[in-house]
Amino acid sequence: MKLIYFSWIRERLDIAEEEAELPETVKTLGDLLAWQKSRGEEFEAVFAHEKVVRVALNQEHVDDLAASLEGVTEAAFFPPMTGG
Amino acid sequence: MKLIYFSWIRERLDIAEEEAELPETVKTLGDLLAWQKSRGEEFEAVFAHEKVVRVALNQEHVDDLAASLEGVTEAAFFPPMTGG
Amino acid sequence: MSRITPDIRIQSADFDVAAEIAKLTDGRSDTGAVVTFTGLCRDEGGTLSALELEHYPGMAEAEIRRIAEEAVQRWPLTGLAAIHRHGRIAPGENIVLVVASSAHRQAAFEAANFLMDFLKTRAPFWKKEHLASGEEGQWVDAKEADDDAAERWKQR
């Protein structure tokens, strides 16, 4: 799955984009966020901000932790938007 | 006093503007409207539309019939505005 | 912030929206939002050949200025302009323009909306229809909806 990061999350992790091999047990958005937290200190710190980190799956906002990752090829992680 | 008419009121009376010598007894807006009604059939018909005929005294909207005419040099009569 | 002076014009000539925006924003960097409202002549499904806008020359500018000054008191604006045309106006042509600028977007939106509501109900302009059929057209009736729209600003 392609994982993309924006704004201060991109800066903190120092990753703009990566191709990740997810464990087979990662089936929902909740699983994906838990897996991210397990990837080391910086990931744990960033993804501890549960109310701040927003997610888009296949370029659509998703906030239901039970949402399935089936068919998802791209997940993006970012803080609240400040456009306009 | 200069009297000015707009829109269908101007057309009905066939007067755009006139200089009128008001009787000394005409002291308020109410008096002025009553005097207008007394000026013949067309005036009576036009000024019978009491809720429709709007008045500006010295170029300001006035709807208080007790408003004094003292210092008023220009009165305008028109239907509800349809600008914008 | 010192109060701005609204730019009010009554004219038969057309106006240029981009030029009016530029007048309010050029050379300053405290403006975050500009809202424009342009009112155009519709052909009412092809029945109308033009609108004739009659106005009360002395009062029109004074009344729009009074409404604009109220908007300036009410919202923290960095600029405010209103242009109202008179005379014969064909379908598709511009009739009226309001431009409101502010540091913040809601002030600009609300001031422009407020100004338009009061222009509709208080500015001394009257529209007569010229019909495509060539028959004598009617004076446009004032809409109750416009009075209601103006009324809502009192309830705040």
Next chain:
Amino acid sequence: MSRITPDIRIQSADFDVAAEIAKLTDGRSDTGAVVTFTGLCRDEGGTLSALELEHYPGMAEAEIRRIAEEAVQRWPLTGLAAIHRHGRIAPGENIVLVVASSAHRQAAFEAANFLMDFLKTRAPFWKKEHLASGEEGQWVDAKEADDDAAERWKQR
């Protein structure tokens, strides 16, 4: 009335408000009202030298299109356009433009206002400040007021 297709663009180049209005209105005479909203970069009292707008290229246009389609369903519009810039933007420069046109003024005002509220809270753009002092700037924080502004459209 057949539904219009919103014109959505994400670009680094500036835009021309007058040209965008003309695109929505030229050659038609069923439009009575055009509302534009222009968002500009402020210098925050001289402390800011520029804003850097980061965006999510694939999603930005799709998300603004979803919001615009909702506006088209909700109001009887004759045209709708939204342009959002990205990259480095200096104080006084344009950031975003929304243009909404309709037969009637409230539909145009409300659709433009609605689109801006949701652009602020749902379009994937993030602003970073470049400071006039030369120091490292901050990412702009999302405002709760913007969430509240977006929320109010649900209560209708």
